Amino acid sequence: MSTIQIFSRLVKLVFPLTEFMICAILMGVAGFLCAIFIPVLSSMALVKDPTFSFHTIVILLFVCALLRGILRYAEQACNHYIAFKLLARIRDQVFGALRKLCPAKLEVKDKGSLISLITSDIELLEVFYAHTISPICIAFVTSFVCIIIQMQYGWIYGIYSLLAYVLVGIVLPIYISKQSRHIGIEYRKEAGNLNSYVLESMRGLKESMQYMDTDRRLSGLNHQTALLAKREKELKHFQAKTISLTNACVVLLSLGLCLIHVFLNSSMESMIVSSVLQISSFGPVIALANLGSTLSQTIGAGQRVISLLDEIPMVEEVRNGDEAQFNSMDMIHVDFAYDKEQILKDMNLNIQENEVIGIQGKSGSGKSTLLKLLMRFWDVSGGNILVDGIDIKNLNTSNLRKNEGYVTQETILFHDTIENNLRVAKQDATIEEIQLACKKANIHEYIQSSPNGYKTLVEELGSSLSGGERQRIGLARMFLHDSKLVLLDEPTSNLDSLNEGIILKSIYEERKNKTIIFVSHRESTLAHCNRVIHMESNRVS
Structure with a gap:
């Protein structure tokens, strides 16, 4: 199952909570704009931009700082309300699927992997619902507003900002997601294997002690832990590389905008305000770039959950059939x-x-x-x-x-x-x-x-x-x-x-x-x- 198919299946579950998602997006956009305008207004005061008086800028800074906290809280409250509502619904669907599959298919399934799926895999989907859908929309709208503002200094600055946002917010996440997807899937697989081994070891602890088999079980536990640690190390290494690459791109793209201002002989005031706006506005798209690595586990978890929901029962329940007296x-x-x-x-x-x-x-x-x-x-x-x-x-x-x-x-x-x-x-x-x-x-x-x-x-x-x-x-x-x-x-x-x-x-x-x-x-x-x-x-x- 492709990443797009997994995402589309997960997104469909959000439709009943559309009004909360729209609220989260609006609060997020307003909150990020407040955060962006704090350094922008400060730079305008520094260069004595005639657009606003010093006293007006001070008032606006205070309002933006206050609203940033309130709007951020409102956005996160909406996102987590959506996430936990949907996680409850997914748990209900998973239990319903297990009920339909039971007992024929479940007798041949690894119970440790099932426990991992029901608990940690479903919890990982919280990242998708609370920190993925609305951030994508927020990044798009916020970037669009910033591009419009940059165009006030010249159309070339708006186009440059657009290309910068596309590179950091779209190209990098896609590249990172493709590179890290298999790591996330393998990590979830190893986590399930470790859970299975621990569960089996706990159930058979008395027998292991009776037959002096504890050393072998401990060796197996260490081996399973080492495999999981290796996958986690690969995942963390990739996440660190992602953050470094993203920050390097942000710095280079911001410097690039300054060079364009210098090349086109822009005024010092325009260059400072425009450059501060550019580097301050990367917050929403950086969040998208980081999703490329953090979502790798979520993709693996989503694939396991969806695969279970899609499994066909070996024995279908009959609801409109015959009745018997059992004579x-x-x-x-x-x-x-x-x-x-x-x-x-x-x-x-x-x-x-x-x-x-x-x-x-x-x-x-x-x-x-x-x-x-x-x-x-x-x-x-x-x-x-x-x-x-x-x-x-x-x-x-x-x-x-x-x-x-x-x-x-x-x-x-x-x-x-x-x-x-x-x-x-x-x-x-x-x-x-x-x-x-x-x-x-x-x-x-x-x-x-x-x-x-x-x-x-x-x-x-x-x-x-x-x-x-x-x-x-x-x-x-x-x-x-x-x-x-x-x-x-x-x-x-x-x-x-x-x-x-x-x-x-x-x-x-x-x-x-x-x-x-x-x-x-x-x-x-x-x-x-x-x-x-x-x-x-x-x-x-």
Whole structure:
């Protein structure tokens, strides 16, 4: 994606806030003109220019100085209001995109890079919205006003100023942007890689310590840090070179204007005022020249964000499809593969209402994949999955999610209260319903013993939450969701025999009005199933 395409996509988001952008531009132009006229008026007083009296110049200097501060504040307030409004909107769009992509595509994505994108990449776009769009417009309008003033001394000075502004404000930024774009993109890439490595290292710290692998992880961390430092050094070096080149151009162009005045035998008063105006008016275009290097990271960040927003989901949600009662499900000649790795081949399975089915098999035989296909987290590569005779691809996604409850092997808890963590399964649940679900999952007494009961923050419990307790909270969510089809992936793997027995009793009591599918290696878990399916060599036996 080209730089122009990235910019055009980002600019489109500004349209709803056009009035604030116009306000920022007007305040910016007025503020820069006040800043420019402070040295110009001072030079006019020095050479005793007859245009204004000394007392008038003093008053104008005071007014310009006061207005400069007020106008600068107003401009920055408008720009940052626009920036933070748009960043909030972009975060919302990114979360919406992740929701559509989840879980099929996200399972193969680098989570560290995603975290870097959601946090630092989006924050970098603030540079574009607060310090790029309005400065470009401000530089154009301010330069146009200064050119008109220079033409009062002679048309050649106006043309020279125009060429000087074009060189510093357009040619240099384009040149610098082309030179530095790949550095910015590589810097953002290395930052994402470092985040991924740190995240993996933190998650696996106990395992690294157990197997004395910390030295290797530390060496890898140093290597990733060195790569990022190298990219940052390249970026800073280029930024320093940009500033030096820009300042050199400003000095040389200002001297060039003085030489033209000398060559054309201008008066000393005209030469001083015109030259001071010229060197003072470069402020807005210097800001543009510096953008060439600072925007290199923003371009990289914008490209990553836009690429995520443009990703096509592997499974599209259905909104205007069919509705089903979930009385039966059929898998007919189902094939499924992750890329080129075949997981299921020619699989057939009939699931009847209120049936309890157990699934056993070796690791990698496709047990968890089968449940994910029933949830339509992926679409089958071949064959069909039918619900009440309707292809699952034609069912409304809301109907599917409402009637299916899925307990995964890992229970994710958010930094919120226990009650709100349970409400993920049913937002409008009463406290009585929540407590009943927790009693079925044998976690109620533990929650009641917590500092604030169901209002206890999960982070307050910290590491005191064992794997079994987390698993029971996941099971409580399932009971609270109260769906017709329950999919359980190793639901008691982290539980002792006593807790397993209590929870299995609660689950089997639900068989009167639910269809239940167990995935488990434990014979005790599957003992009361209507039938047990053995998955071997990608087929049902």
